[in-house]
Amino acid sequence: MDNRLIERILQGDRSAFRSLYDEYFDYAMRTAKLVTKHEEWAKDAVQETFLRIYRNIWQYDRSKPFKPWFYCILLRECYRVMEREKKVVPLSEQLEKIGVEQKLPDVSVDVYEALQSLDDLYRIPLILKYLHDYSEKEIADMLDVNLNTLKSRLLKGREKMKKGLGGERYGTES
Incomplete structure (x- = not known):
C-alpha cells in the first residue's frame, strides 16, 4: 500500500x-x-x-x-x-420462549402488534430480553429497577403477550 x-x-x-x-x-x-x-x-x-x-x-x-x-x-x-x-432466533423459537405454541399451522400471529399493544412497563423489558438478548441484571441496571421488579414485569409481560396472541385458544393459557 x-x-x-x-x-x-x-x-x-x-x-x-x-x-x-x-x-x-x-x-x-x-x-x-x-x-x-x-x-x-x-x-x-x-x-x-x-x-x-x-x-x-x-x-x-x-x-x-x-x-x-x-x-x-x-x-x-x-x-x-x-x-x-x-442472536437472530426464528420466530417460532421466540414464541416458545414467551410460552406461545402454534398448534395450528394456518394460524398467523402478529407478534409485533401484540408487543406494541403492551404498556411500556412490560414491552421494553420484553424487547430488551428477547429481541436484544440482554441479561435480566443488565436490563434491571438499564431501567434502574430492582432485579425482582424486573423479573415480575417480564413474567407479567409474557402473560399479557400470551393473552394478546390468543394463547388461550390453543391450550397454552395457564
Missing part, C-alpha cells in the same frame, strides 16, 4: 479511497466468506470494514504495513456479524 494513497484519502480524495476499495474488495470478500461461511454475512462484514476504514483511516500508523491493519478490522467485523447473526 502506497502511503501517498493513504495521504490522498486523508485529504478527502474519494477517488483514492475508490482505488483502495478496488484493490482490496475481492480479497476481503474471499476472506470474509471463509471466516463467516455465509455470503450475505460476508458482504455485511466487508461493507462495514470499508466504512470503518474510511472513518478511521486517520488512526492508521503509516510506519506499519497497511494490509495487517485492514485485515484486523475485517476479521473483527466478521466476528461481530457472526455474533449478531447468532
Whole structure:
C-alpha cells in the first residue's frame, strides 16, 4: 500500500479511497466468506470494514504495513456479524420462549402488534430480553429497577403477550 494513497484519502480524495476499495474488495470478500461461511454475512462484514476504514483511516500508523491493519478490522467485523447473526432466533423459537405454541399451522400471529399493544412497563423489558438478548441484571441496571421488579414485569409481560396472541385458544393459557 502506497502511503501517498493513504495521504490522498486523508485529504478527502474519494477517488483514492475508490482505488483502495478496488484493490482490496475481492480479497476481503474471499476472506470474509471463509471466516463467516455465509455470503450475505460476508458482504455485511466487508461493507462495514470499508466504512470503518474510511472513518478511521486517520488512526492508521503509516510506519506499519497497511494490509495487517485492514485485515484486523475485517476479521473483527466478521466476528461481530457472526455474533449478531447468532442472536437472530426464528420466530417460532421466540414464541416458545414467551410460552406461545402454534398448534395450528394456518394460524398467523402478529407478534409485533401484540408487543406494541403492551404498556411500556412490560414491552421494553420484553424487547430488551428477547429481541436484544440482554441479561435480566443488565436490563434491571438499564431501567434502574430492582432485579425482582424486573423479573415480575417480564413474567407479567409474557402473560399479557400470551393473552394478546390468543394463547388461550390453543391450550397454552395457564
